[in-house]
Amino acid sequence: xxxxxxxxxxxxxxxxxxxxxxxxxxxxxxxxxxxxxxxxxxxxxxxxxxxxxxxxxxxxxxxxxxxxxxxxxxxxxxxxxxxxxxxxxxxxxxxxxxxxxxxxxxxxxxxxxxxxxxxxxxxxxxxxxxxxxxxxxxxxxxxxxxxxxxxxxxxxxxxxxxxxxxxxxxxxxxxxxxxxxxxxxxxxxxxxxxxxxxxxxxxxxxxxxxxxxxxxxxxxxxxxxxxxxxxxxxxxxxxxxxxxxxxxxxxxxxxxxxxxxxxxxxxxxxxxxxxxxxxxxxxxxxxxxxxxxxxxxxxxxxxxxxxxxxxxxxxxxxxxxxxxxxxxxxxxxxxxxxxxxxxxxxxxxxxxxxxxxxxxxxxxxxxxxxxxxxxxxxxxxxxxxxxxxxxxxxxxxxxxxxxxxxxxxxxxxxxxxxxxxxxxxxxxxxxxxxxxxxxxxxxxxxxxxxxxxxxxxxxxxxxxxxxxxxxxxxxxxxxxxxxxxxxxxxxxxxxxxxxxxxxxxxxxxxxxxxxx
Amino acid sequence: xxxxxxxxxxxxxxxxxxxxxxxxxxxxxxxxxxxxxxxxxxxxxxxxxxxxxxxxxxxxxxxxxxxxxxxxxxxxxxxxxxxxxxxxxxxxxxxxxxxxxxxxxxxxxxxxxxxxxxxxxxxxxxxx
Ligand code: SF4
Ligand code: SF4
Numbered sequence: 001x002x003x004x005x006x007x008x009x010x011x012x013x014x015x016x017x018x019x020x021x022x023x024x025x026x027x028x029x030x031x032x033x034x035x036x037x038x039x040x041x042x043x044x045x046x047x048x049x050x051x052x053x054x055x056x057x058x059x060x061x062x063x064x065x066x067x068x069x070x071x072x073x074x075x076x077x078x079x080x081x082x083x084x085x086x087x088x089x090x091x092x093x094x095x096x097x098x099x100x101x102x103x104x105x106x107x108x109x110x111x112x113x114x115x116x117x118x119x120x121x122x123x124x125x126x127x128x129x130x131x132x133x134x135x136x137x138x139x140x141x142x143x144x145x146x147x148x149x150x151x152x153x154x155x156x157x158x159x160x161x162x163x164x165x166x167x168x169x170x171x172x173x174x175x176x177x178x179x180x181x182x183x184x185x186x187x188x189x190x191x192x193x194x195x196x197x198x199x200x201x202x203x204x205x206x207x208x209x210x211x212x213x214x215x216x217x218x219x220x221x222x223x224x225x226x227x228x229x230x231x232x233x234x235x236x237x238x239x240x241x242x243x244x245x246x247x248x249x250x251x252x253x254x255x256x257x258x259x260x261x262x263x264x265x266x267x268x269x270x271x272x273x274x275x276x277x278x279x280x281x282x283x284x285x286x287x288x289x290x291x292x293x294x295x296x297x298x299x300x301x302x303x304x305x306x307x308x309x310x311x312x313x314x315x316x317x318x319x320x321x322x323x324x325x326x327x328x329x330x331x332x333x334x335x336x337x338x339x340x341x342x343x344x345x346x347x348x349x350x351x352x353x354x355x356x357x358x359x360x361x362x363x364x365x366x367x368x369x370x371x372x373x374x375x376x377x378x379x380x381x382x383x384x385x386x387x388x389x390x391x392x393x394x395x396x397x398x399x400x401x402x403x404x405x406x407x408x409x410x411x412x413x414x415x416x417x418x419x420x421x422x423x424x425x426x427x428x429x430x431x432x433x434x435x436x437x438x439x440x441x442x443x444x445x446x447x448x449x450x451x452x453x454x455x456x457x458x459x460x461x462x463x464x465x466x467x468x469x470x471x472x473x474x475x476x477x478x479x480x481x482x483x484x485x486x487x488x489x490x491x492x493x494x495x496x497x498x499x500x501x502x503x504x505x506x507x508x509x510x511x512x513x514x515x516x
Numbered sequence: 517x518x519x520x521x522x523x524x525x526x527x528x529x530x531x532x533x534x535x536x537x538x539x540x541x542x543x544x545x546x547x548x549x550x551x552x553x554x555x556x557x558x559x560x561x562x563x564x565x566x567x568x569x570x571x572x573x574x575x576x577x578x579x580x581x582x583x584x585x586x587x588x589x590x591x592x593x594x595x596x597x598x599x600x601x602x603x604x605x606x607x608x609x610x611x612x613x614x615x616x617x618x619x620x621x622x623x624x625x626x627x628x629x630x631x632x633x634x635x636x637x638x639x640x641x642x643x644x
Contacts, residue, residue, distance in 0.1 A: 048596070050636065104638075177600045178634040185603035261596050263636035271636070273596060326602070326612065338603035340636075342596045344616035 004205075004366045007041045007281050011360050016041040018279075018357045020350040021194045021291060028292025037288035042357055042364065045196040046213075046277040046349030049189055049341030050263060052175065053155035053226065054272040055091040056111060056252055059147040060122065062086055063139075068132035069124040074110045074141075076101065081124075085132055089152075092262075092272035106270025108262035111151075114143045115215075116257045149252035151214070155225035157276050159197035159244035160300055163188040163323065165315055165330065168306035169458075173267035177340050179305055183315075183330050186302065186337040191346040192295040192320030196278035197244045199291045201237045205281050206246075207367025213277035213353045214248055216256025221278075221367070222249045230376040235299040237290060240317070244371065248276065259349065275345060277353035281364050295320035302330070308470050310380060387467035388504070390485055390496065398484075398494045400425045403432055403452050410451060411440050421482040421495055424455050429491045431484055433457045461486050462496050472501045517567065518587065521558045522580035523551070532577045540570035547626040559587070559627055587627040588642050590620050595639035601631035 010016040017040050019027065024043045028036045058079070060069070068085040071078065076096045079088035094107035113120060119140045128135045143149055164187045166172045166179035173179075177187045190198070200206050210221040225245030232239045259275035282288050300323075302315045318328050324343070327334050356362035400423050401410050414422060414437050424433040433455035443454040460478050462471040462485045475483070475498050482497035537544050542564035549558045562570060575581050597618045602610045609624035610631060620631070620640070632640040 048598075177636070178604055178630070180604065187600065187603065261637060263596075264638070265636055266634050273598070273636075336603035336605075336608070338601070339599040342598045342616075343612075344597040344618075347616065 002041070002281070002283050004281050004283070004364050008363050010041055011357055011363055014358075014360060016357060018042045018044060018354045020347070020354055021045045021199050021280075022347070022350070024199075024288075024291045025193055025294045028288060029294070033285045033289035033292060036292060037282055037285040040282045040288065042354075043199060043280045043282060043291040044277055044350045044353040044357070045194055045199050045280065046275070046346040046351075046353065047157060047191040047195050047341060048259070048273055048275045048345035048349060049191070050175070050265070050271040051153065051156045051274040052093040052269075052271045054111075054151070054153040054274050055089055055107065056149055056151045057083075057087060057089050058149050060086045060088070060124075060141065061145075061147050063134060063137050065134045066132045067124060067126045067134035067137055068129055069137075070127055071125045073097065073123045074120050075105065075113070076121075077105070077107050077110050079107075093269055095269055103264050103267070103269045106262075106264070108270045108272035111252070111272060112257060112260060112262040114149065115252060115255050115260060117143060143253055146253075151219070151248070151250045151252050151255070152222070153225075153246075153248045153274065155227055155245045156248050156274055157196050157225075157246045157278075158190070158242050159195070159201070160239045160298065161189045161242045162303040162312075163300050163318065164305045165302055165335070166306045167304045167315075172305055173265070174305050175265055175268050175271070176305060177338065178266055183333065183335055186323070186328055186330070186335050187340050188300065188320075188323050188337065189340045190298075190300070190320065191341055191343060192298055192324065193293055194343070194346045194350055196276060196280075197246070198238055198293060198298060200278075200280050200287065201234070201239065201244075201290055202373040203244065203371040204287055204290075205283065205367070205370075206278065207370035209365055209368045210278065211362070211365040212248065212279075213259075213275070213349060213356070213362075214250035214255070215275050216259040217250050217252075217254035218362075219248050219250030219276075220365075221371075222247045224371045224376075227378060228372070228376050229378045230372060230374050232377075236293060236297045238293060238298055240299045241301055244373075246276075246371075259345070273342070273345075275349050277349040279353060279357060279362070279364055295324060302328070308473075309467075387469055389464070390462050390466050390468060390471060391464040393468065393485075393494070393496065393500065393504070396494070398423065398492055400429070400492060401435065401451065402426070403455070405451055407440060407443055407449055407451060407454065410435060411437075411444070414440065419495075421484075421497070423459075423484040423492045423495065424451065425492050431459060431461065431486055431490050431492050434459045434484060436481075459484060464488075464493060468496075468501065468504060471496060475501060517563070517571075518547070518559065518561050518584050519571075520582040520584060521560055521574065522582065523556045523558070524578060525555045527578050530577070532574065532579060536570050536574055539573065540564070540566040542566055542570045548628070559584075584643065586622045586643055587625040588620055588622055588632065588640055590618075591639045591641065594637050595635075596637055598636065601635055601640065604630040604634055606630070 069081045072081045072088045079090045081088045092108040164176035169181045212219045225247045228245045232243045261273040298320045303312045435455045485494040545561040547559040609621045632642045
């Protein structure tokens with residue numbers, strides 16, 4: 001048993017033995033946790049990942065005459081100004097108000113530019129009060145000129161995370177990066193054995209007041225992060241999916257742009273890559289054992305992001321050794337993997353923190369209280385009026401056609417039934433394609449006679465068990481006017497059109513429900 | 517070698533490429549193509565013992581040949597070596613080195629642009 005005070009004394013004397021989490025894995029594998037606990041004083045961890053839930057409180061100082069900022073923009077990115085007169089919170093994931101720049105320059109980019117020392121345009125609007133008469137300011141600021149720029153990230157450093165794949169036949173753009181169709185690639189975000197919370201899975205040393213390395217400066221853990229959860233499935237003590245999180249605080253003025261980076265996940269939005277390193281004091285054999293965890297022993301779940309529901313289907317389990325090898329096997333196929341967080345930077349951060357401690361420039365702190373390690377489960381958001389499923393829609397009897405049907409006959413069906421879409425099915429009713437009245441007109445104009453040549457074979461469909469909102473987004477995304485409803489065997493059950501959906505939205509509004 | 521071939525509208529209809537392949541002992545690989553009635557361009561890879569002769573022949577037929585050394589370039593300062601681009605590359609031109617640095621091999625790259633489009637820090641430039 002060691003205490004943090006004893007370890008700090010060793011650090012001050014220059015005698016502390018500090019190793020990175022990767023080095024610790026080898027030491028524990030070779031000598032066992034007992035010996036490792038005697039030998040090692042501090043293990044350093046590191047991660048450099050996209051953490052959307054990051055941001056900063058900024059205090060601009062008072063203008064003359066003074067203003068109570070109600071809407072505040074930095075380089076066109078809106079801040080949250082519902083604080084006192086000249087304070088605002090900038091969120092990393094906030095897109096630019098200019099649709100042209102949109103996702104390419106958001107809150108994260110402003111934060112990075114501030115830290116790089118660049119001049120930023122401040123625009124603030126106000127309603128004007130007796131004490132704050134000014135209604136508009138426009139000026140340039142730099143980080144130096146701000147009174148405070150305090151980074152406060154409500155949710156960083158997820159303890160493990162889901163691994164993403166996409167089973168659909170469309171490319172998906174997600175916060176887990178670009179996911180190729182038909183299980184074309186795999187993305188993962190955790191740094192595995194280097195990742196801070198994985199090395200102390202029950203928070204035996206980590207808590208409120210723990211000093212950490214945050215974007216090149218000293219930072220502090222100010223408690224558990226939002227969505228912190230503890231009562232999850234564990235393997236070797238480590239959660240097999242996302243669990244614990246941290247709320248972090250640091251002084252932006254002391255940060256180093258090398259350890260933080262603005263990014264944009266394509267068609268998803270801005271996000272901030274945040275570099276965090278946490279030192280773990282090896283107080284006993286137990287802690288030595290948990291810091292000795294290897295990539296192979298950290299299980300995680302491959303999850304299908306093709307299903308846009310809260311509970312996404314788990315495709316399989318894997319571990320970080322497999323993921324870091326560059327490929328994993330899914331359904332008998334070899335699929336390439338991509339990390340989203342930078343393993344290289346994670347290692348540099350763990351090394352950097354190790355150097356700081358060795359040089360006695362970074363002492364450990366005893367947390368005032370430890371992060372909760374049980375009793376936290378995630379509660380979902382209950383929607384009072386649950387989503388309507390496609391199956392529940394009243395659907396008119398569906399009119400279908402067959403691949404060998406005459407185009408004239410198809411045209412007659414469209415006109416007689418006053419419809420615009422007609423699914424093409426085989427004898428068993430299984431979807432083969434779709435034809436619209438436009439396709440038929442086009443065919444007639446070009447003198448085509450075979451339905452096979454005219455129909456669209458790659459059909460965008462609605463599944464019976466999908467919420468209507470999901471289908472509405474699909475209609476928007478592909479700019480189509482109607483799609484066939486199919487069951488799990490791909491048998492056509494009906495058709496849903498953009499009009500059906502707007503009618504439904506209208507009805508929901510009448511009932512005072514939420515809009516789609 | 518890898519090269520962009522530029523066609524004028526007047527020669528789009530001619531079967532110059534197949535003629536070249538028949539005439540010379542070369543491997544002819546079309547990596548990207550963009551052809552319109554107003555002309556077009558094609559990124560190709562030509563290799564084989566008669567590479568030089570075949571290129572000369574193509575040029576004589578009125579096609580502009582612009583050899584390229586690079587198809588993509590990674591900005592080393594901007595790239596954070598996250599690796600998000602790796603699994604998107606259809607020809608495995610992007611790899612993680614021993615020290616977890618992400619490297620693109622422009623000899624293998626076919627210029628599809630997936631990596632450039634998906635890089636979160638916009639660190640990859642695609643040469644058009
Ligand atoms: S996705 Fe971009 S930042 Fe990430 S490794 Fe590739 S080039 Fe570098
Ligand atoms: S442009 Fe395409 S082929 Fe070239 S490196 Fe990027 S993904 Fe690979």
